[in-house]
Amino acid sequence: MLPTSWFRRCTRALAAACLAGLASAALAAYPDKPVKLLIGFPPGGGGDLYGRAIANELGKVLGATFVVENKAGAGGNIAAELMTQAAPDGYTLLLGMSGNLASSVAIRPTMPYKVPDDFVFISQLVETPYGLVVSADNAKLKTIQDYIAQAKGDKLTYASTGTGGAAQIVMEMVKQQGGLEVLHIPYKGSGPVMTDLMGGLVDSFFAPYTPLMGQITQGKLRLLAVSSDKRVPSLPDVPTLKESGIDVVMTQWYGLVAPKGTPQPVVDKLRQAVKQALQSPELLKVYRGDGAREGSLAGPAFRDFVLKDLANYKRAVERGNLKME
Template sequence: MQKNFPQRRGIRALLAVCLAGLASVAMAQYPDQPIRLLIGFPPGGGGDLYGRTIANELGKHIGKPIVVENKPGAGGNIAAELMTQAKPDGYTLLLAMSGNVGSAPAIRSNLPYKVPDDFVFISQLVETPYGLVVSGDSPIKTIQDYVARAKGGKMTYASTGTGGAAQIVMEMVKQQGGLDILHVPYKGSGPVMTDLMSGLVDSFFAPYTPLMGAINGGKLRLLAVSSEKRVPEMPHIPTLKESGIDVVMTQWYGLAAPKGTPQPVIDKITQSVKQAMQSPEVLRVYRADGAQESSLTGAAFRDFVLKDIANYKRGVERGNLKVE
């Protein structure tokens, strides 16, 4: 029996070489089928628009269609969980964003996934500032009016969910400005708009770019944005920082894959994303209304995510928010 050991070891070594060869062939042929992109929002929202825009262009460069699958719920966490459970073969990607990989790890200790351990961060795509808005009929005309009223008595602000990125950033705003504003969580921007228009809630804090139709139409009034500088297309709208509230945060979106996805596959996706991001149509969508495309990839993108989580953790601490 002992005389067969060397022969068995030789067979195992041969099998290992064959499997490695097959894997190399598979990687060289990647992709040989459509790729799915999980988006944690229903169709029609800002995140969905950004995801579908890159999916359409990326498919042209990578050689196979990118099929969008909307998996809404839990602030995008459901989509993130599904991606981390997928086979790490490059055929399942996630539209990662501030909520499911930024604020969620900062406020939830019971997430079914770990950031950054369960992710391969491929490329950041776009950043958009948050905006503080009121109804177009509101007597509050400026950010100064808002601050004065908030300091003079309780006000309310809406967000699209307790523990979400927008709530945490608004808690930073409250802390920095010394404001007394009650948080009213909603399940989506639709119900917020209804109550904002009827006066049941005083204000809404959210990424403002999906709201530009209502802002331009006079239904909403944008008081301030959370970017470092004023948005060139809206030079009359001040930043929170220049208004005395030192908060600079953005809602961002990017592409991620499951942990263990082969590096040659990640490299091919990354290169294809770089080509897709040169498309005039992609840039038109991403630059609309003050959003800005990003070029962070790989380790630089991962480092950005870690810094973002740290910023949200500080917001959680400052706002004395409950960590779940």
């Protein structure tokens, strides 16, 4: 007769094997319920547009429902914090970006989440350059060279959509590299910026330029320069900052991230799904609009890109002695 302890060991081993089998089956079936994609902005903006586009395509690729939840506030930081508090099962994802995963972390050392520790970096999605724009009625600032010359003499002003945001820190890089005197005027949104820019109350606006293309093509705004490494094909007459003598190459990027601890098979499945989704003509039409471009980095390469971006923001914050106002 076999000892009781032998039966107990066999029972435990069988139970463990069953649980492992169930877990494996559950991972293989992922996703078998709706997946939430948290976006840190209100509906209608560029980030929301990019997020909804990838959610729609991932739903098609994976045969599942992807539900967008807009958790606006604090430059996208609220959405990032909520995702890190979610179960790491692949059913709550985040549209991460240069704001909530890089610039905010650089200027706010007491953030409630840590980069990269609290995140799994799945895939980069899209990048869009920053642009320096002025009112088309501004006769003194017709070119980037006009801007540089005046900013080295008289102090100009520039608007951004918030203190400590990615755009403000990148513009501080521009000031540092170019030796420019440009006073920062923070606003709570692009609407008030447009009113004051057109009214001559602020000299310039530094922001991702793609949402402003309507006003640029209509002749209301003048785009002086972009922050990409090369000229934008659809805007061949607009120089880059780098070729204008200011060695700053930065973009606002968006990517798909998950909470720390998300199972690797789920991460791999999402990564492959994003790769397939980025071949969709409908998605590429959205992502390539007005000079933005789809991402090409995934997994460790995307993580390394984020860490390099974060280091650039930290360097600018330290050199400019920037603080939250």
